[in-house]
Amino acid sequence: MNYTIDSCERCDALVESRSRIVNGVGKASLGAVFVGEAPGAQEDEQGEPFVGRSGDVLTEKLNERGVARDEVRITNSVRCRPPDNRDPHVSELENCRPYLVAEIDALDPDVICTLGRVPTKNLLDCVGAMREVVGEELRVEVGAKERLVVPCYHPAAMLYDRSKEDVIDETLTRVVEIARS
Numbered sequence: 001m002n003y004t005i006d007s008c009e010r011c012d013a014l015v016e017s018r019s020r021i022v023n024g025v026g027k028a029s030l031g032a033v034f035v036g037e038a039p040g041a042q043e044d045e046q047g048e049p050f051v052g053r054s055g056d057v058l059t060e061k062l063n064e065r066g067v068a069r070d071e072v073r074i075t076n077s078v079r080c081r082p083p084d085n086r087d088p089h090v091s092e093l094e095n096c097r098p099y100l101v102a103e104i105d106a107l108d109p110d111v112i113c114t115l116g117r118v119p120t121k122n123l124l125d126c127v128g129a130m131r132e133v134v135g136e137e138l139r140v141e142v143g144a145k146e147r148l149v150v151p152c153y154h155p156a157a158m159l160y161d162r163s164k165e166d167v168i169d170e171t172l173t174r175v176v177e178i179a180r181s
């Protein structure tokens with residue numbers, strides 16, 4: 001399956017609310033894939049995931065660890081902006097999952113880092129509070145094989161709760177370590 005797509009109409013509501021499909025970016029040459037939730041307003045406008053303030057945080061955090069943004073793959077659980085930035089519905093996550101799985105299978109990363117509750121729940125298939133799994137190194141069946149998934153808080157979380165920054169730092173340091181090893 002082609003994971004970079006230019007047309008898809010599986011989700012009626014998201015087809016209405018999006019301006020464009022936002023595919024993942026980056027080469028994953030480091031061996032890490034970061035998975036977010038869904039495009040927001042700026043992503044929808046620019047056609048790239050994790051731009052704007054939370055994207056800046058992610059890029060800064062990667063750069064602080066000697067990693068350029070385009071050395072990793074940055075993608076989302078759904079590729080179309082939900083109306084009013086609501087969470088994607090379960091059916092929409094399921095509709096879009098084959099693209100994400102195809103992307104992960106094709107890139108075959110050493111580690112997947114989920115950014116926030118929605119992508120973590122999407123890939124782990126069950127999760128309570130983020131604090132129960134953040135920073136854990138979990139073996140999860142994703143697509144063709146079992147993969148290492150490390151959940152992290154969404155980068156935007158530290159913008160309104162600075163206490164999360166240390167956890168985000170520790171988690172991203174570990175993700176980069178795994179990808180480099």
Ligand code: SF4
Pocket residue numbers: 008009010011014015021078079080092095096097
């Ligand atoms: S979110 Fe994914 S499955 Fe739904 S319409 Fe967009 S590209 Fe298709």
